[in-house]
Amino acid sequence: METTIGLARIAEFGARTLATSAEEIAAVTSLVQRTTGVDITVVSEITDDRRYVFRGIEKRVAAPVEAGTAIPYEASLCSTIHAGKSPNTVPDTRLVPDFWERWLALKAGLGVDWDILAFCTRDIHLPDGSRYGTLCLHHLEPRGFSPDEQALLEILARMLGQEIWRERSAAELSTTVAALAAAERRRVELAEELRHELRAPLQVIDGYAEGMLDGVLGRDDEVVQLVRRETSRAIRLLDDITELVRLEANAAGDKEPGTVSADASVTEMRDRFAPLAASVGIELATDVRAATVAMPRKRLEQLVVNLIRNALRAMQEGGGTRATLFVRPEAGSVAIGIEDDGPGLPEKQLARVFERFYRGGSESEAVNGSGLGLTIARRIVESSGGEIHAELVAPRGLRVVALLPLRYAAAGGDQPPAQPEQGLAAIDPDHGGGLADHHAAEGDTLENGPVGG
Numbered sequence: 001m002e003t004t005i006g007l008a009r010i011a012e013f014g015a016r017t018l019a020t021s022a023e024e025i026a027a028v029t030s031l032v033q034r035t036t037g038v039d040i041t042v043v044s045e046i047t048d049d050r051r052y053v054f055r056g057i058e059k060r061v062a063a064p065v066e067a068g069t070a071i072p073y074e075a076s077l078c079s080t081i082h083a084g085k086s087p088n089t090v091p092d093t094r095l096v097p098d099f100w101e102r103w104l105a106l107k108a109g110l111g112v113d114w115d116i117l118a119f120c121t122r123d124i125h126l127p128d129g130s131r132y133g134t135l136c137l138h139h140l141e142p143r144g145f146s147p148d149e150q151a152l153l154e155i156l157a158r159m160l161g162q163e164i165w166r167e168r169s170a171a172e173l174s175t176t177v178a179a180l181a182a183a184e185r186r187r188v189e190l191a192e193e194l195r196h197e198l199r200a201p202l203q204v205i206d207g208y209a210e211g212m213l214d215g216v217l218g219r220d221d222e223v224v225q226l227v228r229r230e231t232s233r234a235i236r237l238l239d240d241i242t243e244l245v246r247l248e249a250n251a252a253g254d255k256e257p258g259t260v261s262a263d264a265s266v267t268e269m270r271d272r273f274a275p276l277a278a279s280v281g282i283e284l285a286t287d288v289r290a291a292t293v294a295m296p297r298k299r300l301e302q303l304v305v306n307l308i309r310n311a312l313r314a315m316q317e318g319g320g321t322r323a324t325l326f327v328r329p330e331a332g333s334v335a336i337g338i339e340d341d342g343p344g345l346p347e348k349q350l351a352r353v354f355e356r357f358y359r360g361g362s363e364s365e366a367v368n369g370s371g372l373g374l375t376i377a378r379r380i381v382e383s384s385g386g387e388i389h390a391e392l393v394a395p396r397g398l399r400v401v402a403l404l405p406l407r408y409a410a411a412g413g414d415q416p417p418a419q420p421e422q423g424l425a426a427i428d429p430d431h432g433g434g435l436a437d438h439h440a441a442e443g444d445t446l447e448n449g450p451v452g453g
Contacts, residue, residue, distance in 0.1 A: 021160070021167045022067075025056035028156050032137065033058040036149050040116075040138035043124070043160065044076070046131060052076040055133070061140060064110055075106055078121055078134045089150060090119045092142040118143040120150065122157040126165045135160065201230040258296035259407045262327045262336055263288040265297060269304040270325050273312075277323070280316050284308070288327035291334040292407040295384040303336070303380045306373040307400055311340045318343030320397065329406055333386070337401040344398045350390050353400075354378040377402070 029041045040063060043056035053070045057063075073079055077099065080086040085098035093099050093116060103116055118139035124132040135157045137145070208227050211217035270286045277284040293300065304325065311323045320342030328335040345353065354374045374390075377400075381388040386404040393399050 021164045022055070024160065024163045028135070028160055029056045029058040032135075032153070032156065033060075035152060036137060036145075038118075038137045038139045038143075042136045042138070043133065044078070044136065045133040046073055046078075050074070052078070053133075061114060063112065071106075071109070075102075075109065077102055077106065077116070077119065078136065081121060088121050089145050091144045093117055093119055114140050117141055118145075120145045120153060122150075122153045124157045124161045124164070126161050126168075128165075132161060132164055201234040204230045205234075259292050259294050260297040260300050262291045262293045262300065262334055262404075265300050266304055266325050266327050266336065269301060269308065273305075273308050277308075277312055280312065281321065282312060282315055283322045284312075285322060285324045286326070287324050289329055291327055291329040293334055293336070293384075293404045294407045295380075295404060299380050299384065300336075303377050303402060306377045306380075307338045307402075310373045310377075310400070311338050311342065311398070314398070315340055315342035330403070332406055333403045334406045335401050335403055337399060339393055339397065339399040341393070341397040344392055344396050345390075347392060350392070353390050354388065374400070 025043045029043055032038070032041045039061050040057070040059045042054055045053045045055050047053060050073045051070045052073045052075070054065050054067055056067055057065060080098045080102050081088050083098075086096045090096055090099060093103060099119070107115065116138045118141065119137065121134050121136040123134055126132050135153060137149075137153065205227055208217060208223055208230075212219050212223065217223055266288055267286055270284055274284045308323070308325070314320075315323065320340055323338055323340040323342075325338050326335065354377070378388050381402045381404065384404055386402055388400065388402040390398060390400045
């Protein structure tokens with residue numbers, strides 16, 4: 001008996017249940033309108049960013065709101081009920097001062113010439129207990145709401161909570177299945193690429209070993225060094241592919257929290273790598289301004305390490321004497337990267353430098369490196385909500401720039417920016433491997449390839 005369900009079958013289940021709740025919301029508002037005879041029926045969502053969005057509305061008066069209209073939650077009538085300043089059923093709103101004052105403020109913001117004089121609402125709760133929003137009845141004349149009308153409102157609010165939860169669950173299922181299918185494709189592609197990339201160093205090692213066993217090659221230091229170099233390349237390739245898999249596996253998971261002083265971290269990495277750069281005739285400089293970015297320290301260090309190694313390898317092979325690490329706060333982000341005066345790349349290759357196993361440069365350069373350095377850098381940046389690109393530098397050289405979310409800059413007093421207050425003016429009717437693997441310690445080398453390494 002078959003006991004497992006494939007991804008395709010799960011996707012089919014998700015597609016069958018994935019139907020928008022908009023139809024159910026419209027049906028409920030229409031039903032309430034016909035059953036109770038009130039002037040306005042509204043289903044609203046209270047969003048995480050404190051907006052009160054009209055998801056469904058039926059009305060008998062000229063109200064300047066439609067489905068999709070949003071107002072600040074604090075401007076809504078329901079906010080007084082949630083604050084405990086008004087009951088959820090009000091036969092005459094003029095008798096509840098807090099509610100009446102809130103309505104007069106909202107009335108001025110909406111620009112209407114009538115008043116809501118009776119009101120009845122029930123919260124829409126999801127099965128996990130969280131509040132989605134409200135189901136509200138409004139009337140332009142004082143009126144009581146019978147026990148049957150209130151019971152109907154309660155039942156319909158519960159039904160909507162279940163329907164919205166079902167829709168969200170189906171959407172989550174579909175998204176998860178798509179992500180799993182994509183991950184499976186990447187796993188197969190990665191295994192094939194890894195097999196291809198490991199073949200070269202292992203064939204070299206095997207060839208030298210066979211030559212020594214057959215007596216064709218002498219067992220001298222030069223041959224041993226060649227074998228060790230190819231072994232080191234294979235090990236580095238395995239380390240890099242392992243780190244890339246870790247990063248990609250965590251891409252859809254919870255982001256690791258943390259903030260780091262970008263200028264201090266970049267300066268520290270320059271100091272660690274400067275002797276290594278000097279040993280091959282390259283000056284490693286910095287041009288940094290104070291800024292804090294929203295990413296873990298170890299990830300920023302790993303990003304900078306990969307950028308440094310990539311630049312130094314390219315310059316060692318193709319010429320160049322200076323590379324500069326920079327930290328430049330910009331509007332809402334901070335640019336972190338490296339600029340060198342090395343050989344650069346043909347412009348048509350710029351878009352490919354972040355691809356897995358892509359190596360720019362000559363055939364002699366291409367034998368070095370894992371081809372994963374900039375791929376890992378891209379994954380680190382994207383997992384932190386940023387983006388990365390490469391650009392040519394005149395008259396020669398390459399600049400790799402990562403734009404990361406700016407936590408705050410020193411000029412702001414090391415304080416997060418204040419959030420603007422929302423008022424009635426906000427009404428919007430149209431709104432619908434750690435560093436341990438990358439220290440530049442004694443004996444560290446640049447043998448792992450040029451751009452794209």
